Amino acid sequence: MPHHDLVIIGSGSGNSLLTPELEGLDVALVEKGTFGGTCLNVGCIPTKMFVLPADRVVEAEDAARLGVTFAPPTVDWPAIRDRVFGRIDPISRGGEEYRRSQDAVTLYRTRARFTGPRTLVLDTGEELTTERVVVASGSRAVGLAVDGLTDVDPDRGVHTSDTVMRMDELPARMVVVGGGFVACEMAHVFSALGVHVTQVQRSGRLLMAEELEVSQRYTDIARERYDLRLSTRVTAAEHGHGTWRLAVEGPDGEDHLETETVLLAVGRRPNTDLLDVVAGGLDTHPDGRLVVDAQQRTSVPGVWALGDISSVHQLKHVANGEARTVAHNLAVDLGRIPGPPLEDDGRPVPHAVFGHPQVASFGPTAAQLRSDGTEFVSYTQQVGDVAYGWALEDTTGLLTIHAAPDGRLLAAHALGPQASSIIQPLIQAASFGQHAHDVCRGQYWIHPALAEVVENALLGLPLGR
Incomplete structure (x- = not known):
């Protein structure tokens, strides 16, 4: 049974924990998914790289108000996609290779789950014990509670943000389900690149968490750009001959939408269930997030958490700040640096939506x-x-x-x-x-x-x- 001084679960912001103050520890880094986490591979960075060419298209269309006109754009989807992942994928591979090269770090490319406080079992069957654990395994996109749309299925055109950016070709039509930041950014991207987008939002506005006037104005702008169905929900889905037929119910009653591609952007859930955190004695909030205090400590001594697994803010800059807090507090706990430990200071947490x-x-x-x-x-x-x-x-x-x-x-x-x-x-x-x-x-x-x-x-x- 391997024993480590520190086990880090997750290679996103958790990968940045190994500061010079923690040098010499026997560290295990556990990661089943793509190395580097959500932001690098399927989140903040690639999505904004897709937003840029979409912005260029919309700005070119808008330039007529300034007395300048352009020919309709030619969109080379493979070139756009490959520019993005041609830059990102090597970063992911390089980060993994670097960690593998470190003698003090053991990289386990599998999933871990708790079997007790600070005790884990891997999908390989191997058991790990440790003095300290940092849980930084993030969250995942969820499906829709409609038969056929409960899980991602790229082969049949059902995507989340994890898969939609790597499509082989642009579909003629796409239904985006959701009205939050992921849905709005992706609706902007694909409508600008020439896809006929229909966005289905169960509430009466997009970006409902924003200031009322901001939400209303954004909704009005989106309605001018593509087909927007508000106060509408998907009630059923059928697939045949490469096409989805979605039953929707809205203010005007029942309707049907036909599309080659469905993008589910209806939220994310923390990965606590995959870790079996209850077996580890870890307390959770009703929504599944780990409970942490102002120092990022969980309910179990020697176990910290950071990022989407515990934070109400699903934001990379927040996860990075929490990683700095955990790294410092680990060093204090180990006696490597003097205290006191760092705590959340209540500073304002900003966010942005990169729509148009x-x-x-x-x-x-x-x-x-x-x-x-x-x-x-x-x-x-x-x-x-x-x-x-x-x-x-x-x-x-x-x-x-x-x-x-x-x-x-x-x-x-x-x-x-x-x-x-x-x-x-x-x-x-x-x-x-x-x-x-x-x-x-x-x-x-x-x-x-x-x-x-x-x-x-x-x-x-x-x-x-």
Whole structure:
């Protein structure tokens, strides 16, 4: 029965745990899937690399408003796909080869499950014992509770984000089921590349977790680009002769959609069930996530967790931050560095949706602030009302800021060009407790750059000073 000083389950952000402070430990790294985890292989990075050519197509179509027209684009799907994975796959292989080359690291390319506290059995039948475990095995896309669509089946055209980007060719038609960030990004990509996209969303808007006006505007823009069915659900599915016939039920009653490809983007579940965490004594939330404290410790001494397996935020930048916390706390626990251990400091957690236009946000919505009884003031700046917005002829972009009456920034919600970058000064200001007026008046803002959207939104906040 092999014994290791440390077992890490998952090669995504868990792979970054082995800092110099942990040098000399006998480490086991367990990974059944593609080395490098979700973000590198099927998540953040490849999806955004697909978004870029899609953006180029939409921008070319939109250029007529600026007096420039282009011929319809020629889309070379294999070239687009191979550019993405021709870059990503070598990184995955290289990371695995590097870990295999380290004498102190044993790489197990299989699945592990708990049989007791800090005791694991591999699919190979081999048992591992260890002093410390870090669970970083992430989450997985789920299917739809409709016969035929419960599991991914690429051979019959049923995909999740794990498989859809590696299709051999673009289908003529695609039904995207879901209305969250994965569904919206993929609907943008494939509609821009020439696929007839129908997006089916059971709620009345897309991106329901966003600020109301952001969600509404994004929904209106999407409706102009492709077939959008809101307040609609798939009730049945039949497959024959290479075509899916989906029964849907919406505000106008029952209907049918025919398509070659179905993309299921209806959520993800943490992989705790695959690990049999109950046998390991680990507590879970009702949704399956591992319970962790502010130091990323689980309910079992010597066991930590990070990333999608435990975090309410399914975000790579959060998982990376938690990995830094765990690496530090492991070193403290081992006596390699002095304490105290690191804890979650409650800093704002931002996110972005790389549809077209982009969406970016941190902090609560106005509805959430009102529900919590939080006193706040707000201001919304339209992108089209600043000088660079004139150049863009932008008609839909906006930035809304919520602040406490004392000037502390509580939240920001953006829709528009490069929203994921434009919002960063506000994330910084909120993270370091800067007053809104200090941020907008304490520095020069390049004129007429798009960042003036941020300056003007801050200036517009009704704050006494």
